[in-house]
Amino acid sequence: xxxxxxxxxxxKQLLNGVMQQLIVTDEDAYVKDDVSxxxxxxxxxxxxSTLVKLHNLKISEHQSMIKKLTKWLLDNQNADGSWNETHxxxxxxxxxxxxICALSLLETSESFPDLNIDEEIFxxxxxxxxxxxxxxxxxxxxxxxxxxxxxxxxxxxAFLLKFGxxxxxxxxxxxxxxxxxxxxxxQFIDGAYPYGG
Numbered sequence: 001x002x003x004x005x006x007x008x009x010x011x012k013q014l015l016n017g018v019m020q021q022l023i024v025t026d027e028d029a030y031v032k033d034d035v036s037x038x039x040x041x042x043x044x045x046x047x048x049s050t051l052v053k054l055h056n057l058k059i060s061e062h063q064s065m066i067k068k069l070t071k072w073l074l075d076n077q078n079a080d081g082s083w084n085e086t087h088x089x090x091x092x093x094x095x096x097x098x099x100i101c102a103l104s105l106l107e108t109s110e111s112f113p114d115l116n117i118d119e120e121i122f123x124x125x126x127x128x129x130x131x132x133x134x135x136x137x138x139x140x141x142x143x144x145x146x147x148x149x150x151x152x153x154x155x156x157x158a159f160l161l162k163f164g165x166x167x168x169x170x171x172x173x174x175x176x177x178x179x180x181x182x183x184x185x186x187q188f189i190d191g192a193y194p195y196g197g
Contacts, residue, residue, distance in 0.1 A: 137182030
């Protein structure tokens with residue numbers, strides 16, 4: 001068996017595990033945790049992004065599922081541009097979840113332009129993210145967690161740089177670069193990074 005075949009088999013097994021938690025309706029699709037019964041916003045976005053990548057690599061075809069996941073993500077964006085972080089007793093806007101959802105939709109719109117995802121979706125997300133900046137390049141995770149956590153900064157940077165480049169918005173590009181510089185300033189001498197800033 002070739003390495004590519006082995007990777008494809010592992011990918012299918014992982015995908016099958018996630019798909020067991022997928023709720024599919026006529027209109028949309030989302031991931032619901034069987035244990036907590038919580039709809040997983042971030043996992044829904046990450047699944048959509050994964051299916052887009054698998055499509056682009058010509059590993060597997062999931063266009064109808066991507067369309068349904070996209071619809072759920074679009075329908076669940078808050079008016080302020082954010083998406084909520086959801087747990088058993090918590091359901092509030094989150095910088096990291098917003099960055100992940102917006103980045104997933106941005107990747108989807110590039111691969112499936114026929115879905116006609118409105119650019120305003122991304123602009124509202126970018127504006128929300130910028131409002132969450134604590135200090136230069138540092139972003140609070142959510143309403144309850146104001147600590148600088150580097151993976152939040154990294155996800156914000158990834159989205160702001162990608163959307164800023166696409167929309168030629170220098171403010172978003174500069175904010176993304178500032179977040180990258182902030183992250184790099186925390187690298188240890190051995191190359192590792194801490195979780196928090």
